[in-house]
Amino acid sequence: MTQSNGKKNINLTLKVWRQVGPNVKGRLETYQANNISTDMSFLEMLDVVNEELIINHRDPIAFDHDCREGICGMCGAVVNGRAHGPEKGTTLCQLHMRHFSDRDTVVIEPWRSRAFKIIKDLVVDRSALDVIIQAGGYISVSAGGTPDANVIPVPQEAAEKAMDAAACIGCGACVAACPNASAMLFVGAKVSHLALLPQGVPEAARRVLKMVQKMDECGFGNCTNETECEAVCPKEISITNIARLNREYIKAGFL
Amino acid sequence: MNWLLDIIESSIGKKLLMALTGLGFCVFLFGHLAGNLTIYGGKDAFNSYAEHLHSLGPILTVAEIGLLVFAMVHILSGIFLFWGNLKARPQRYVINKSAGGRTIGSRTMPYTGFLVLLFVIFHLMNFHFVDKTNTTIFQIVQNAFSDPIYVGIYVAAMLVVGIHVSHGFWSAFQTLGANHPKYMPLIKGLSICFSLIVGMGFGFLPIYFLFMS
Amino acid sequence: MQLDSKVPGGPLSEKWDKHLFDLKLVNPANKRKFEIIVVGTGLAGGSASATLAELGYNVKTFCIQDSPRRAHSIAAQGGINAAKNYSNDGDSVWRLFYDTVKGGDYRSREANVYRLAQVSNNIIDQCVAQGVPFAREYGGLLANRSFGGAQVSRTFYARGQTGQQLLIGAYSALSRQIAAGKVKMFTRRDMLDLVLVNGKARGIVTRNLVNGNIETHAADAVVLATGGYGNTFYLSTNAMASNVSAAYSAYKKGAFFANPCYTQIHPTCIPVHGTYQSKLTLMSESLRNDGRVWVPKNPGDKRLPSQISESERDYYLENKYPSFGNLVPRDVASRNAKLQCDQGKGVGETGLAVYLDFKDAIQRDGKDVIAKKYGNLFQMYEKITADNPYETPMMIYPAVHYTMGGLWVDYNLMSTIPGLFVLGEANFSDHGANRLGASALMQGLADGYFIIPYTIGGYLAGTKLEKVSTDDAGFKATAEDVEARIKKLLSIGGKRTVDDFHRQLGNIMWEYCGMARSAKGLTKAKDLIAELRAEFWENVLVSGSGNQFNQSLEKAGHVADFIEFGKLMVLDALARKESCGGHFNEDYQTEENEAKRDDESFCHVAAWEYAGDENEPNFQKEALNFENVTLTQRSYK
Secondary structure, three states, X not given: OOOOOOOOEEEEEEEEEEOOOOOOOOEEEEEEEXXXXXXXXXXXXXXXXXXXXXXXXXXXXXXXXXXXXXXXXXXXXXXXXXXXXXXXXXXXXXXXXXXXXXXXXXXEEOOOEOOEEEEEOOEEEOHHHHHHHHOOOOOOOOOOOOOOOOOXXXXXXXXXXXXXXXXXXXXXXXXHHOOOOEOHHHHHHHHHXXXXXXXXXXXXXXXXXXXXXXXXXXXXXXXXXXXXXXXXXXXXXXXXXXXXXXXXXXXXXXX | OHHHHHXXXXXXXXXXXXXXXXXXXXXXXXXXXXXXXXXXXXXXXXXXXXXXXXXXXXXXXXXXXXXXXXXXXXXXXXXXXXXXXXXXXXXXXOXXXXXXXXXXXXXXXXXXXXXXXXXXXXXXXHHOOOOOOOOOHHHHHHHHOOOHHHHHHHHHHHHHHHHHHHXXXXXXXXXXXXXXXXXXXXXXXXXXHHHHHHHHHHHHHHHHHHHHO | OOOOOOOXXXXXXXXXXXXXXXXXXXXXXXHOOOEEEEEOOOHHHHHHHHHHHHHOOEEEEEXXXXXXXXXXXXXOOOOEEOXXXXXXXXXXXXXXXXXXXXXXXXXXXHXXXXXXXXXXXXXXXXXXXXOOOOOEOOOOOEOOEOOOOOOOOOEEOOOOOHHHHHHHHHHHHHHHHHHOOOEEEEOOEEEEEEEEEOOEEEEEEEEEOOOOOEEEEEOOEEEEOOOOOHHHHOOOOOOOOOOOHHHHHHHHOOOOEEOOOOEEEEEEEOOOOOOOOOOOOEOOHHHHHOOEEEEEOOOOOOOOHHHOOHHHEEOHHHHHXXXXXXXXXXXXXXXXXXXXXHOOOOOOOOOOOEEEEOHHHHHHXXXXXXXXXXXXXXXXXXXXXOOOOOOOOXXXXXXXXXXXXXXXXXXXXXXXXXXXXXXXHHEOOOOOOOOOOOOHHHHHHHHHHHHHHHHHHHHHHHOOOOOOOOOOHHHHHHHHHHHHHHHHHHHOOOOEEHHHHHHHHHHHHHHHHOOOEOHHHHHHHHHHHHHHHHHHHHHEEOOOOOOOOOHHHHHHHHHHHHHHHHHHHXXXXXXXXXXXXXXXXXXXXXXXXXXXXXXXXXXXEEEXXXXXXXXXXXXXXXXXXXXXXXXXXXXXX
16 A cells, blocks of 8 residues: 555656757757656656756757546657556556656657657657548548437447457557557557447448558558557557458458 | 459558468478478488479479469568568667567567578578489488588578567468457467477477487 | 527427527538638537538638547546436436536526437437447447436446547547548647637637747638636646637637636546646546545544544545435535545545545445446556555545636527637536536537537528638738737746746636635735736746747747636636535535525626726626526535
8 A cells, every 4th residue: 555655756867859840850868857756747757857948948848748647649758668658558648757766867759650750859740640540440420310329239348349449549659669660550449449330330341441551651661460569558459459450451352 | 453452562461461471381381390200210211201292293393383482472572561661660769678569589570581581592402402313312411411510500590480480470360360369379379389399390300310420 | 799698489398499490501502612610629629520511511620739639528538418318217308408407506508408408319329320339238238327416327438438439439520521621620720819800700810839830711600619728727637738718819809708717626536746746637427426435534634544444434425415425516526525625634645635435336346347337547546646446545636627617609609709609618508507427528519510510500691701811901910919929928038937827827726716715815816816917928938939849838828818817717706796516605605515506696697708908807697597497506415
């Protein structure tokens, strides 16, 4: 029981990737993060560093973040070589400083992929993921005229599996962690989510072909089943979804 | 046939080719190993196995051409995939740590693949494209493996093949969509077993010869 | 200007149908001639964009995040209400309507709420058809649970991620329209001003957050779905980018702001633990279905919860409200937590927390059942606090969560500026002084999928709209104003950071305009805010320049508006001399410390009209007439 866990403060050396724009060379710069409470989140630690940078008339570190509760998928950086940091099933905003020790050196880099251009520092452009969804990651129904929600029963197991896949927050960590910068887990999750539900079946074939085609166009790498994606996914989405994507693709392509 | 071309050109299509040809090689390795085990039956057993094989005539030629096609497909799609993957991350990470997904096998696939290719050429030159008049295949093998350098190369190559197969086997199933929570642990287990069998099965033969001589 | 709610006549249950018939229609061929701007891509904005595009309008949609999938609707955990009565427990459209009006402490517009209850069922049908993976029973039909203050099971849910799944539904519908070319999507845009031409809303000014460009966009109507203003309090459960600036700029351009003092303080959040804290995390209130809230009976009892025996625990909600127990509405639960902490019974390091205990539920149902229901919430809690809720009770404390107030809109969801429509949390219309759990998602989607598509047509068909272009003087002038303000923010070069000011504003608001308010405190807050505002414009330090990616500048603009808006909240709170729902004024309470409404004098919507930066805003009332429900004092005893 840690209910009365003693507060502890630590000092860290940060090496942060600084890059002013997409076509400029970037480099690691060193900052001190002093007196960091271990109850802070990783992003709160960066807030503290940034406050100090601003006060000293230096450019604060740009990083994306929004909900800070691990659901919006906006935040993300590679911390000491690991996407979203060392904790399993955790987004960067939910990573707490108690997982670091005093005088650690922490290297922070942006997601790196040809498909994700760096906008500034740790901020990258992930619109390629949206483009893939636009290629077919939906069920084509318009508002109105839908049948009563209980007309088509969905086996609980299918609904649960679909939910497992639908838990994807589109953060891009899978791409960042994949040695090949592949987006197969992201695409696999979306294809699985919709293919597992009876409502998604009518367009399943068209969907998977279009999404894979778009994924390839966007410049992501190819899956070589390294399974790093599954290991860093903050929602712990399984690579069985990639297998399902492959299956759906084979079905759609050959049948 | 445009649809087929579209599929083959896609990332998943290329991986499917890798998987299918890779599994084909696994079957071949299994057969090759079974044949080689006749060596332990002695000179006559091995030579008669070789004769049997050659008596198949055109079937053998077809099989050889098939293997060659498989090899070309496997190599070409491998090169395309490898190249695509390199391009997909132009700027590498300064620090790159595995989150626990990668294995030696998965990490080294393109490199072990390349080494295996070199080895196969070497191997074919040693035992396939050699003058077989006035000698038997057993003698050729015996000669070769009386040289410790040859033995070293072969054993090392088998280690490499084992590593390649340890990832390739289960990975092929995953690519073909055969991943089910109930069966995947079994497939992964099989993958390890198969790589051990292949590595050790083939790897002990040269050592056996070395000690026999 | 006289407020006209445009509520149609006739019996309550027929108003919407009648109105739909009375609304003028836009000829299908003409729809493609209209351009509509939608700002925000949460449940309201996302669904509105998609649906308007499906109808054939040309839509331009803007969001502040890098993708329309990230709006803060995504964080809603618990569920979405609908009057399906799948549970066969006596629910109906009428009951959902009644519960919502009562839960809102009779400060909402009857006709709007009834319509909300009516379309609630369509929403579920729509979402299921889109592939939202709602929880299901073994037989394959949809599962329901009871939620926050409701005595029927009418809440549909997708684990603890209902908001996310509904938003992905709306986002996928939107994506389909983007692909079809009917929606042009603008991401990483911050709306900084509204452009009026001849008194009608005809466009917006945005800042491109990537390169800093100030951009103008013209349209025939503007739809704001920009969410609530909870971040005025600095610490809230809102996302970091949630801001009031878009709504506030509309207010400054003449849109009335209604009931700004109504803020919902959610009872089950993870307590604050330090000054560096940047936001608060909500734990779904569904936890109160199985968790029991308690504090030690003796003030100052600092022992571990395991060492405090049953007889030394005060299950204060169960004791005080025997019929609702732990399921009392949010405002009641929050206020009682504060009351306990004020009496020194608070737990944890700061003394600003109460326990939410699952021991009995785990004993009754088994750990597996509880894990299935709340597993991800427990996991989230453990991640943040390093405590395991399966073994030790959670600690919770109320936090600002939702704002019922918003831009005033009529029955058509149009503000007092013609052509400016406001949806979702950004408007004020449906929740009165307090919102019931699982109703925010319902309202956002109702507005977007099923209301605005019709009412905007009525406006476009019935209004003469002259041609405008972004080259017009009105657009240029507004863009210049925006640029001037940015320049000013950057030129101050003071000594305090934007966050520093924001934090101070938050303290003022939480202290004096939070869970409990009083005339004295509010008057003080008014002065403090005025001082803060003066200092901000002299002493703020914003780094970088305007023509680059600059998060410090983004925030500075938002905080400048929060400060001004804070004043409006305080003024509204001062003017409402009663207690109701999310507005609890200590000067107006019963002997048992319950909120005391004054229906004689305050059964109205308070709408504020901007009258210049230095002047007090003008005040207008929209009287609320209840023809179908009788006003009663809420009682959950």
